[in-house]
Amino acid sequence: MKKSNLGLAACAAFSLGFGATEVHAQSSVTLYGMVDVNVRSIHNGGGGTVVGMGEGTLNASRFGFKGIEDLSGGWKAGFVLESGFRPYNGAQSDANRLFNRRATVSMINDNYGELRLGRDNSPAYWNLIMFDPYGGGGVGSFINLFTAGGFSTPLLSGAGTLSRTDNSITYWLPKNLGGVYGQFQYSFNNSPGFAGSATGYGNKQWGGRLGYANGPLDVAAVVNSTQLDGNNTWNLYDIGASYMIGRTRVMAQYSFMNTSITDSWEKRSGQHTFMIGATIPIYDYTITTSYSHAQGTGGLSDLRADMYALGGILDLSKRTALYANVAAIKNRSKAAYITGPEAKVTPSSFKANGAYTPGNMAGKSSVGMELGIRTIF
Template structure:
C-alpha cells in the first residue's frame, strides 16, 4: 500500500440569480470552494530531494458531472522534484497570473461574488486565464526570509492560445503579504498583435479585527485593455467570518472590428458570511450585485441569459450552501 493522500471538497448550494428581469433558481455548488477529489503523495529520495505527484479532479455535486468535460484531472495534474533549490513542477496547474489575483480575492474566486468573472481574455483564445496545460514551473524554496517567487512556461505545441510565459514575486512578513505577477500568452493574431498580457499587483494586511485584501490588474491585447480593482475585507465574527468586497472593472480601447469598449465598465458589490460547523464543514451565504454600464455583460455565474440587447442590465445573485472537506 503506497503512501497516497486522498482529499476532496464537496460544496453544494441553492442559488438564485437575476439577470435583468430573467431569474433562475438552481441547486448549484462551488459557492465557497470548488468541489474536487484528489490524490497526492510525496516520496523522500534522500539528500533533501523529494518527488511528488498531485492529481485533482473537479466536479459538480448537483449533477455528478465533471467540471471540465475534456479534462478529468482538470484542476491539477503534476509531478514535482523539490529540495533545497525549490521545486520544479511539471504538468497542468494554475498560472502565476491567476494565483496573483485569486489569492487576493476575499471570496476566493468562488460563488456568486467570484472575481474571476472580470478576468477577461479580451476576446482572444488565451487558454491560460486560470490554468495552463503543459506547464513547467519553478518555485523558490520557503526559507528566503519571506520572499517567494515562481516562473512558469508552457510551449505552444502549435496551438494558438497555449504558449505562456509568466512569473510572480511575493513577500510576506507578519500581517503583510504583497505580490506582483506578470504573464503573456501567444494567441491568434489580431491587428498585428499576438500577445495577450496580464499584470496584477495584490496584497493583504491582517489588522487582527479585520483583514484587508485586494488587487489591481490590467489585461491588454492589441488596442484593448481591461483594468480591475478589487478591495475586500474579512472580519472574524462569532463562529465564522464576514466577507465583503467591492470590484471595479474598467474597459477601454476598440476591438479589431472597430467596436468601442469604453462603455463596457461594471462594478460589483458583495457580502457574505461563512459559519464554521467544524474545521472541515461550513454553512455559507453570499449575495452579490453586478452593476453593468451600457455595453457590459458581466453576470453572476449559474444564471439565466442576460436580456439582449442588454443596455446596462444588472446581474444579482445569492447562494446559501454547505461545504464539506475531507
C-alpha cells in the same frame, strides 16, 4: 463521464483505501477532496432569472491523489492528480479531462525550490484568488469582472490561461527566503505531432509571480502573457496586498489586462480592474465583503462595471462550513458581466470588421444570491 474514467477513479480510490496509504517507509499516497454545493438565484437583467443548484463557492468541488517520495539527500519526488466535479449531478467539470484541475509531477528540495511539470494553475490566478475575500468562487468573485456572461474569455481574446495552463513548466522558489515567495512558469503551445495536441488544448504562455509575506503584511505582483492566433497576445498585470488588523484581513487588488487582437481595427483594447475587500471573523462566523470596479480602454473604452458583494461563513467544524452570499453587478454601456449562470445571455463579440457587438446583458444589472455547505475530506 466515460466508463474508463469511472473505472480508473474507482480503482484508484479502492487501492488507496479512501485515505492515506503507505507505499513503503519513505513514500506515501493520499486521497483528498471537498464537496461544495449550494442553492443559487441569479437575476440577469437582460436574460431573466435562474433558480437552481450551484457549486464551488468556498472551494471548487474536487477529489485528488497526491504522493511524495523521499529520494534522500534533501530531494523528494511528488505528484498531484486532481479532478473537479459537480456534486448536484455527479458529472465531471470537464467531460474531456479526468484530471482537469491539476496533473503535475515535481522534483522538490527545501533549499532549491520545486520544479513542476504538467497542467497547473497560472501565476496570475494565484494573485487573483489570494487577495479576494471570496477566493475566486461564487457570486461575489473578483474574477466575475474578468470572464462572466458576455465575456467568455478575458477581453474576448480567446485566451484559456486565466486560471490554468497546459503543457507547463513551473519553478517555485524555496520557502526559506525570509518571507519572499513566488513562481515562474512557461507553457508550450503543443502543435500537431506533439503528445496531447490532438485535443486542441494549450496556449503558449509565460508568467511570473513574486511576493513578500511577513507579519501582518502580504503583497505580491504578477505578469502573465499568452500568445494567441495570428501573433496576437493577451497580457495580464496584477498587484495585490493584504494586511491583518487584529483578526480582520483587509485586502486590495489592482489588475490591468490588454490584448492586441484589435490592433488592426482600433487601439489595443484593455481593462483596468480594482477591488477592495475584507474578511472579518466574529467567533465562529466570518463576514466577507468587497467592492470592485472595471473600466475598459481602447476598443472597449465604453466598458464600465461595478460589483458589490456581502456574505458570511459559519464554521461548524474545521472541515465543514455553511455560507451565504449576495452580490450585484451594475453594468454600464458595453459591459456585460454577470454573477452566475447565463440565463438567456447572448455573448458579446467582435465582428470581422472590428465592430464590437455587445450581448443582451450590456448596460444591465446582474444580482446573485447563494446559500450552501462545504465539507472537506
